[in-house]
Amino acid sequence: MLDSWGFAMAARRSSDDGSYLSGGRQVAVVDLMINGLLGKGDELVLGVIGEDGEKAENIARLTSEGQIMLADKRVFVSPHKAAHEATGEAGIDGWSTWVRCKDGKTLDDLRQTFLEKQAKKERKEEGNGHLALALERHKRLKQARARADEHAPESVPVQELIGLWGATRRGQGLMQLIEVDLANHGLTTRPGLMEARPGDAIKLVHTLEGHDHLSPTVGALPSARVKVQTVRENAGVQEALTIMLLKDYSQVPVLSKNKSGVLRGVVTWKSLARAMNVDPRCSLRQATEPCDPVESHRELLDVIPEIQDRGFVLVNGEDGRISGIVTTTDVAQRYSDAAIPFLLIGVIDTLLRRTIAENVPMALINKLCAASEQGRPELKSVNNLTMGDYKRVLESPEAWERLGWPLDRAAFIKQLDAIVTIRNDVMHFNPDPLPEGCVVQLKSMIALVRDHGGV
Template sequence: MTDSSTGSGEAQSRARYLLDGRRVTVADLVSGGLLKEGERLRFVRPRVGESHEATVAPRGWIRLSDGEEFRSPSKAAMVAVGYGTFDGWEAWQVDDGRYLTQLRQELLDHAAEEAEPPAAEEQQQTSVSPKERHTRLKEARESAEAGRPLSLSVQELLAWWGATGRGLVNDQIEAELANHSLITSPEFDKVPLTTTVHLVKAAEEEVDDVPLTGSPATITVSAGASDEQESRETGLTVGTLPSALGGVISVKPTATFEEVITLMMLHDFSQLPVLAGPHNLRGSVSWKSIARARHADPGAHLSQAIVDARDVRYDHDLIDVLPTLAEHDFILVRDQRNAIAGIVTAADVAQAYGDLAGHFLLIGEMDRRLRQVIAGAFTLPEVTKLCDAEGERITSFGDMTVGDYQRVLENPELWEQLGWPLDRKVFIARLEEIRKIRNNVMHFNSSDPLPKADVDKIRNLNKLLREYGE
């Protein structure tokens, strides 16, 4: 017989598991008693007069009528149709007419009822509990369905997860948004922190139906509708630069040289885009193109000074546009609606990478000094005993990670052997904070400026290590 306290603990664990940063699967619906193995599913498309059948396979996957099985409802819907992009949770329904998304919502609502308030120490790390966040996301979806999508800044969105910058939290945010069939527009991890994003239904980002050109089994679902995304590291994108979506001053093709020259002088610009409308880029004019046009024809019109201009979407990887920037000095940036929304210059990129280099230098000094402290105080066998007992990873002190430094220094015996007149627990707590900061900078969306508080934490640790580590 199961102890009631044990049952309660299992319920709490499952509730936290479902609410705190993972995508709900069809298998979760089966294990939660909301679906049964062998249950029939239908995907009806009344506008085109077709219907597709499927069943719930033993492992909680969706089995199409031809026997193919998919873990992702979206992938199953796409392969069943043969083209297009679909939110499978909104597509498949059971015999009583309910959609998978309704069953998923029921499962999450039940988990929210079971969830306990966060412990005091957890409450200090996040201002919103998983239960409260679930409520906010549920309300956001209702607003999106009513055509009134919730608008908030990226910083405000991150605060729901107790984060001040993007990085390790990105996957958790995307998973919890996906559980409510929500995405942000524009994508929250590809724009500056101050940008306003809208929580919209994933289905609103569907592309027009286009027949597939390859085997359906090899098609990938777009980020907006996929419910089975792999974890991905996000680096600098064009949109994360402040000027990329910060607006653009432009002229019409019918403008005069006098208008262009006045604007360029007043704003200290080297070039101006020429737009026939927010989506219609005609090119650009620059001091060089004006000089060449007037040299060739003193009576030239502006149209003779317009030259080609390059443009990219805001979510384009920044590193891929560096050759274009080197050749043209600037690129124009299109937003999620394909409108010209900003301009990025070579100087903007130099500033971004310069700031990023500063982060790396601070973290590099910390890593080097911690390694020197440990190498000077302990033997390699003492270190590997704690960090690599199997002897498969650490062959020298240079192989150690920040996590390894932490495991060594949190050991009471080795800390006493170190002989520092400092509190071990306080030091380790700070090192754990910095380890998370480091992971964000080194591996994820490191375009976000480090908050001053985080920079000070690293600087102060480096100062301490310089004092005690010599």
């Protein structure tokens, strides 16, 4: 049983059981305790208990507040953090590795039981379309988890997956909801949701099998997934030369002559010139230089130095075979597509900041921004404002009146909302195409603020 303080704390965190199905709520250990799946003092151990019943090291106990207490008395709410601190190893999925000593069930086993109980409870109630979608989503994720347990992960088109959340395109808010729902089922995607192109299919895999990235991956570039033109090692130099001329390639991968087609290296203009300088009648093998491909899940920032050095990298797909080539041109194109919106957003940011700085006192700015986030520190300058802060300030009638603009405030804020969405897509490298006409929208906002703000 939870003590009175622990129960009150837990009740606040679990005030809406149905929200676990509708998205955005992450299951916590305390939720399992409230629902009788765990109890105060339950012993947990990292890993599997041996057949002889002997417990491994790193014994922990549950506190009445749903925290995991290690042997040294340190307590953690997150199973992942507790596992990391107990072992010193990063990247441990605490839900899958913390095992209850008395029955060998992992925290993840109990979490899945909890989610199923929530779904059964919701099915007994009258539901609208939103609840029906939530229940369908739970069913699909449950099936995907079963497939992942069988080492046969389900492959789902990106659009079909986000459609389970009633969406048609990706955005940061939606991605956070999806990631939480997937995590509750012990799942993640490979490649990541923000890396896959709109027409791609992605796999739903166990959390430990996924890859967390702070930047786009090599596989996020279109050329990393385009069929590669290759030559066999027993082909003539003229064949490779002709392909490179016809296709305007700077390099062509060379595969072994047998059916398996093992990568032998790559032939480039430089390697051809070097080999032919030594022997004008050289073979293709003599003109082939070694080349180690990179995995598609590598972060692009880590690979850019190699691309700059060689001019390209070969990319390995999920099947271990060459899936594409990424060149310096591909990288430049990837970032140039977002360059114009990026620069226009920067201009809008500057104009709005100046407008607010010249018309709204800092006292009012702090009052409006503080109301949106409890405990937010006082702002010392308008330079600390975010795009979201601009909206909070300008949607206030008091602040808007200070501008003296003969414009409709609601219509302006609605358009500013659209600008914020575009900004988030650009800054987070959303692989979905930007909304049609977004550059026009950005330029129109710039013109409007300049005309009325005098900045």
